[in-house]
Amino acid sequence: ITSQLLLTQFKIEGVVHYGIAGNANPSLHIGFVTIPQYWSHSALWSWQRYGYGPSDELPLEPNGDYTRNIGYIKFADYAENVTACNSHDNLLNNVWFQPEEVFPVDGTPEQRQHAFWIPVDPLYFNISKSLEDMELENCVNATTCLDETPRVVQVHRGTSAGIYVDNAAYRSFIYKKFNVTPVDMESAAVALICMQQRVPFIIIRALSDLAGGGSAESNEIDTFISLASNNSVNVVVEFIKRLVAEPLVSDH
Numbered sequence: 001i002t003s004q005l006l007l008t009q010f011k012i013e014g015v016v017h018y019g020i021a022g023n024a025n026p027s028l029h030i031g032f033v034t035i036p037q038y039w040s041h042s043a044l045w046s047w048q049r050y051g052y053g054p055s056d057e058l059p060l061e062p063n064g065d066y067t068r069n070i071g072y073i074k075f076a077d078y079a080e081n082v083t084a085c086n087s088h089d090n091l092l093n094n095v096w097f098q099p100e101e102v103f104p105v106d107g108t109p110e111q112r113q114h115a116f117w118i119p120v121d122p123l124y125f126n127i128s129k130s131l132e133d134m135e136l137e138n139c140v141n142a143t144t145c146l147d148e149t150p151r152v153v154q155v156h157r158g159t160s161a162g163i164y165v166d167n168a169a170y171r172s173f174i175y176k177k178f179n180v181t182p183v184d185m186e187s188a189a190v191a192l193i194c195m196q197q198r199v200p201f202i203i204i205r206a207l208s209d210l211a212g213g214g215s216a217e218s219n220e221i222d223t224f225i226s227l228a229s230n231n232s233v234n235v236v237v238e239f240i241k242r243l244v245a246e247p248l249v250s251d252h
Helices: 002-009 124-133 168-178 185-196 221-245
Strands: 016-023 033-041 045-047 070-076 094-097 100-102 114-117 153-161 180-184 201-210
Touching: 002 185, 016 185, 033 124, 033 180, 033 185, 070 168, 100 185, 114 221, 124 185, 124 201, 124 221, 153 168, 153 185, 168 180, 180 201, 185 201, 201 221
Parallel strands: 016 201, 033 153, 153 180
Antiparallel strands: 016 180, 033 201, 045 094, 070 094, 100 114
C-alpha cells in the first residue's frame, strides 16, 4: 500500500528497496549483500484436496484462476515418523504455488495479468554488477567477527511471503525448487507494485541468518542484524552514487 501511495502521489523515476533477509542459499553466508534478478511472492497457494495428485485439475483451473505450471510441495515428502501410517501419506497433501494477479497501468482496464517471477530493471541490475568490488563490514565488535568476509553478489532469484522462515527443510525446498537466495516478507510486494505501475526497481538484501540454522557458523539474527543492516545501507548508498553517475539514466 505504501509503495502504491508513493507512486500515485509523487513523480517517481525509480525505486530502490533494501533491507535484510534470511538466506536459503548454502553457498553464501551471513553479511553477504544479495541483488536478485527476479522476485516472487511464494505464499499464494491452491491447497489440494487429500487423495488428489499432480495429474488432477485444480478447482477453477480451467477458468485461469489457478495453475499447476509453477509447481507444488508435497507434505508427505517431509514426514519424519511414518511408522503408524501404512500409506506413508499426509492429510495435508499438496500446495500448489500460484502467481499474483496484476493490472498494469498500460493494460486493458479490469483485464488481469498474472505474474510470479518479476524481473528487476535491467539497467539497474547492470549497474549493480559494479558493486561486487565493495568492501563490507566483517565484525560486529572487536570479539565477534564472521568467518567468511562478506561481499556483494548478484543472484538469480529472491522470494517473499508473510512467513518468517526458520525451518531448514523448507529452506532447502525453496532453494532446490526455485533457486532463491534471500527470503523476506516485503520485497515481492514492492516488486509487484512497481511492475504494475511500470516503474523501474531494484531490491538489495543483506543476509542476516541462514533460515532454519544448520551451519557451523553462528547464525543468530540477534547477533548479526546490525552488521547485515549496515552492509545493506552502504551498498544502497554506493548504488545510488553509481546510478546518478550513469549517463544512460536520463534516457531510461
